[in-house]
Amino acid sequence: MTDAEQPATIRLEVARYRPEQDSEPVFQGYDVPLMDDWAVLDGLAYVKDRLDGSLSFRWSCRMGICGSCGMNVNGEPRLTCGSFLAEYGDGPIRIEPLKGFPVIRDLVVDIDDFLDKLSSVRPWLIREGEEPPLTAEYAQTPEQLDAYKQYSMCVNCMLCYSACPVYVLDPDFLGPAAIALAQRYNLDSRDMGDRFDVLNLDEAVWGCVFVGDCTRVCPKHVDPAEAIQRYKLTAALRSVLPWSRR
Amino acid sequence: MIDVLIVGGGGAGLRAALAVAETDPALKVAVVSKVYPMRSHTVSAEGGAAAVIGVGDTLDEHCYDTISGGDWLCDQDAVEAFVAEAPRELIQLEHWGCPWSREADGRVAVRPFGGMKRMRTWYAADKTGFHLLHTLFQTTLKYQDIIRYDEWYVTTLVVDDGRVHGVVALDIRTGRVETIAARTVILATGGGGRVFPFTTNAAIKTGDGMALAYRAGAPLKDMEFVQYHPTGLPFTGILITEAARAEGGWLINKDGYRYLQDYDLGRPTPTPRLRAMELGPRDRLSQAFVHEQRKGRTVDTPYGPVVYLDLRHLGESKIDARIPFVRELCRSYQNLDPATDLIPVRPVVHYMMGGVHTDLDGATTIAGLFAAGETACVSINGANRLGSNSLPEILVFGRRAGVAAAEFARAHRESEPPAVRSQGDDEARRLARTREGSRTGERIADLRERMQHALEGAAGIYRTGDELTKAVDTLADLRERAQEARLEDTSATFNTELINLQELCAMLDVARTVVACALGRQESRGAHQRTDFPARDDETYLAHSLVHRAPDGTPSVGLLPVTITRWPPGERVYGRD
Amino acid sequence: MKRTLEPYLWLLFSGGGVVAALALPVLVLLFGVLMPLGVVDWPSAGHLTALLDHLLVRLALVVVVVLCLFHAAHRIRFTSEELLGIARFDLVIAVLCYGAAVAGGVTAAVVLL
């Protein structure tokens, strides 16, 4: 683009919450250049660099893999590095923090609760017996890998939590990603653990009413809704047939 | 008092934490990270991790590939240790659950990689770093005693009398500044690619750890060696992994010609040949691009000249099976499908071979201070890192640093000196002053851009003494101006502008050492190419550049001989049999 | 470990969902829409009585009724809680919903057996 041309702009309506001055979020408008290849995140970076240095948001990889740039864009939870300004026509684009989490500042939300939940499902490979020497790997065929691979793709971006009405209403709900990650290990042929005690709870898999929005918004196609329903079946069968494992 | 305080929650930092937790559960371990650990940049690594496992491969061959790839600037004792321990580390990762891609019989699969004579690169599709980091992070959750300071930014090291005593860190969420006393500190803060304008590196890669060590008096090593990766997407700089070429992708110029054959990288073959053509080392491939550009054989785009990466002949099913993320990235960020379209690519700053000078156990010259990962320079990468050597490096040396730090902490039980509080208070005052804000100075983003362009102009793929000399002054001037930068955000809560300013200052320090080392090295070797000194000069420069911060704040560069064990310097041969 | 009734309720709910999906639309279509509209004729009273004559058919009907009602009760319980934000009264709501389903089941048994 040459300097002479006036670049087209698009308006971003950005939610601001500065705990020192705002008692609740307010919207602030910014006009940013409407470039074909700019992601919404590039628009925000432009605001921060050129218009208002006091705007706070998280981002890092800008390639959809670190999971830090999730926000509510026009009411939908999105990774802002993977959503483009041009998708939103003439704008304005409303950018808010992810729904369902306490807002720390502007577009930054508190996700510590998720990390506690993640720990609680024991998201690590559980083995019994002696640790074998580090000379050979555990065998795992491509088919066995396939059985859990999809659930291992979670980037912890929290879009699914934000989209799940159950979680938004009841923060005690263990929620989609944590359950999907528990299933990631449950279905791993190398894992010998049992996570029934943490998953078979009212506020774990039984809290899910299968809205399915978690799966719809997941940018990594993890399909947490499926993970949860599958474990419901597992848990139900185990409850009626106590001798069956998994 | 923390026994082992790890700055950085990437692959190196988490591996170190696990090493301590597993070897001595009695020690108190803490991980401080400016982002949640699973957001660390290790998450972006795509292609794979090298370690000898296959039949027909030997440790010596991996050593030789690494050393010749590094243009004989690697310390060979370090390379030998690295190559020997890498397989164990990758198996350990497997035992922790890493979903490595597999052969039909259930063994771990390997793929070819640039500059490697054998297939030895383990991979988890093309999200290797992602899986590696999440596996490590989730495994650390098993150790409830590991203390985590998530979203805390370390602003300075507390050093007294040649010994480290902890760090001062800012809790980004509350703005609180705290001194964290520790018997040992491991820097695992990753690289600093953001000093350049066009990079594959994430926003957080601002060289903080290098700056922290450098300011504390520890020397940095080989800072002039900056790796350009030959295939980044224009505009975003998003990396198209080398695995795309390892699986059979071709680099072609605007005439559809596989131009690498003109640059002594061998003859084109339909299927990939190891250590030849597209599987040559990154420095040579990026340099070839510059020559193509000069010959007018690249394609101009709004974001500079590009060549094409051609994956079409691989077919959709192979692309989806082996490099699905490449397809995902091309679709979302370039609006094209590699199964049917050519991918425009250009060289992009990717990795810093240099870093904090350490020995084989990650120890720096400051007692109790260790470094590991991309922020450190143990010297296994020399003048040019081979793709897929970095992930095993962060594991091998992350573990070694963890074990060594644990040992040091056990041996040094003295209580903290008064200097800890006083230095902590000084730093807290400095940060409080900065946060009062300023409406007058220049914007952080402007200063950052100036720095990036100065560096790209002077310390790009090809360098000259004149331009480097000019950059020395530009950067010194920018460093001054950064002290007066404008800061609009005065909030204590999640003040990212304050963090950005700290990062800018770190980058300016790092940038100055890059330029100083590049100016000092009057030869061409690996990723450091001086048009005014085009030949390699083993007579004078078979040595590392070691850069200290002089009392007046300027970088002062010296030389340290390279350790040679079994591989005397030779010619780097690719594609010629 | 905390005991929970949910797995059993969920099995009933799922079974009811399947039964309701397979059997209800066609029955409603025939008896609720097509016959009243006169598109198809009502079967003779004798035919209908004959259908219900088998004990097995009646037993099957009771099962269908019970399962479908449990399905409905389960969904109504959760949906009302989500829609109205009254999850804290879950116990009361659950007793009401499943209670109604049980009552319906008993009625069915009385009518049919």
Next chain:
Amino acid sequence: MTVRAPYRPPRDRLWFTRTRSATVFVLRELTSVFVAWSVVFLLLLADAVLSGTTREFAALAARPWMIALNVVALAATAFHAVTFLNLAPKATVVRLDGWRVPDWVIQGGNHSAWLVISGLIAYFVLRSS
């Protein structure tokens, strides 16, 4: 300056109107009311048949409001059937020899079963009349 705690937004009472999929979800769940109604209706029918008052029942069923109600119930139960049978593969992932049977195969099977059973029921009900 006082620093406030993180902001917790108030409950959004109209959450189910915010996205199309949430509305579809609520509609899907509300079909259960009509499932219950259909069962009641069939019970009334069975009672009438067994007590010989089929004629009165037919008259009741032919009232316009009754027909209207049952048309809605038909739509709701059909919607229930489609959604429920489509979602079934989520809970029951079938693997043959490591190969995952695609969702659409299972869904197709479910829908076929639905057709067959509906046909059978219709056949038995309408057989001799």
